[in-house]
Amino acid sequence: MSSTTAEPNKTRNLIFIILGALVVIATYLYLIIGQPTDIAAGLGPSALIALAGYLIGAILIGVGAIHRLPTNTLVLIPVAIAINIVVGQLTAALGLPFYFDSIGTILVAVVAGPAAGAVTGAFTNVIWGLTLSPLALPFAITAIVIGVLAGYAARIGVFRTYWLPPIAGLVTGVIAALVSAPIAAFIFGGATGGGTGAIVAAFQAFGNSLLASTTLQGLLSDPVDKLITFTVVMLILLALPTRFKQRFPFVRQYNVLPGTKAKKLD
Numbered sequence: 001m002s003s004t005t006a007e008p009n010k011t012r013n014l015i016f017i018i019l020g021a022l023v024v025i026a027t028y029l030y031l032i033i034g035q036p037t038d039i040a041a042g043l044g045p046s047a048l049i050a051l052a053g054y055l056i057g058a059i060l061i062g063v064g065a066i067h068r069l070p071t072n073t074l075v076l077i078p079v080a081i082a083i084n085i086v087v088g089q090l091t092a093a094l095g096l097p098f099y100f101d102s103i104g105t106i107l108v109a110v111v112a113g114p115a116a117g118a119v120t121g122a123f124t125n126v127i128w129g130l131t132l133s134p135l136a137l138p139f140a141i142t143a144i145v146i147g148v149l150a151g152y153a154a155r156i157g158v159f160r161t162y163w164l165p166p167i168a169g170l171v172t173g174v175i176a177a178l179v180s181a182p183i184a185a186f187i188f189g190g191a192t193g194g195g196t197g198a199i200v201a202a203f204q205a206f207g208n209s210l211l212a213s214t215t216l217q218g219l220l221s222d223p224v225d226k227l228i229t230f231t232v233v234m235l236i237l238l239a240l241p242t243r244f245k246q247r248f249p250f251v252r253q254y255n256v257l258p259g260t261k262a263k264k265l266d
Contacts, residue, residue: 013064017115020060024122027053028141028183035186047134051126054140058122061144065115072247073112077120080104084124089132097196098225101136102146106233109150110159110256111248117147138187142180146172146226150233154256159234161258169230170223177218185214196221 027050036046081104088101105124109117121143129137153159153168184190190200190210196217203213237245237257245251 009067013067016060016064018064020057020062020064022057023053023060024057024141024144027057031138031187032182037187037189047129047137050137050140051130054122054137055126058119058126058140058144061115061122062119065113065119068249069112069116070247070249073108073116076108076112077116077123080108080120081124081127083107084120085128085132088128088136092133097199097221098228099221100225100229102143102226103229103232103236105143105147106150106229107236109147110154110233110237111245111251112151113155113250114148114151116250117151118144119147121145121147135188138183139180142176142183145179146176149175150230154250155254157255159237159257160255162234165230165234166227169226169228172230173223173226174219176226177215177222180222181211181215181218184218185211190214190217 030053031046031050034046036044038044038046083104084101087103088099091098091100101124102121105117105121108120122140125136125140125143129135129140149172150168153165153172158164158168184196184200190197190204190213199217199220200210200213203216204210208216245257251257
């Protein structure tokens with residue numbers, strides 16, 4: 001492909017990604033400002049608006065990023081989505097005060113980059129919210145943020161060492177908690193299933209407001225959740241054959257993992 005053709009295509013793809021991000025942010029602001037309460041009951045008007053916003057945003061980001069995603073990444077994304085949903089459902093059923101629903105998102109982000117991680121996170125929550133749990137739908141913004149942060153963490157070399165991924169997980173967890181807290185408070189009244197509701201109730205019993213309680217619960221649960229998740233992803237990657245990991249251009253370009261060599265891509 002000539003450079004004169006590549007530049008307009010690169011600009012067009014960037015525009016798609018920016019538009020997708022703006023749609024996702026607008027949907028998030030609608031949920032926070034409007035504070036609809038009918039989402040937990042199923043596909044009411046607010047749920048349809050949230051679904052449309054996150055779905056369109058994810059598609060736009062995906063269209064913008066698709067040119068950078070090799071076939072093996074496109075095959076990995078559906079598998080990662082299935083892992084997220086299955087593990088997330090199991091964790092909720094066991095009543096644990098954690099989530100463990102972003103293992104697939106972080107895995108894709110580390111081997112394929114921030115955009116691929118964002119797409120995986122967004123479609124996980126859209127599909128999950130549409131099929132099994134409407135509670136998951138509004139948190140698509142959190143899943144996107146996790147995918148982006150994990151991808152950039154991989155890009156700057158966090159996963160080249162064995163001790164930095166847990167720290168990156170803690171930081172990602174704090175940011176995820178701050179993004180999620182208003183949704184949990186204003187849309188679901190702090191009751192988002194699993195064992196987290198009991199923690200919110202405990203903080204409220206000490207006189208904290210609902211938003212403060214959901215924020216404190218998030219700051220208690222999310223960092224530990226992401227610390228464990230980042231560590232699990234690192235262990236998975238260490239167990240995979242080097243030849244398999246080297247098949248991902250993002251891994252080679254940014255020397256993402258121990259034992260991989262940086263290679264400048266066109």
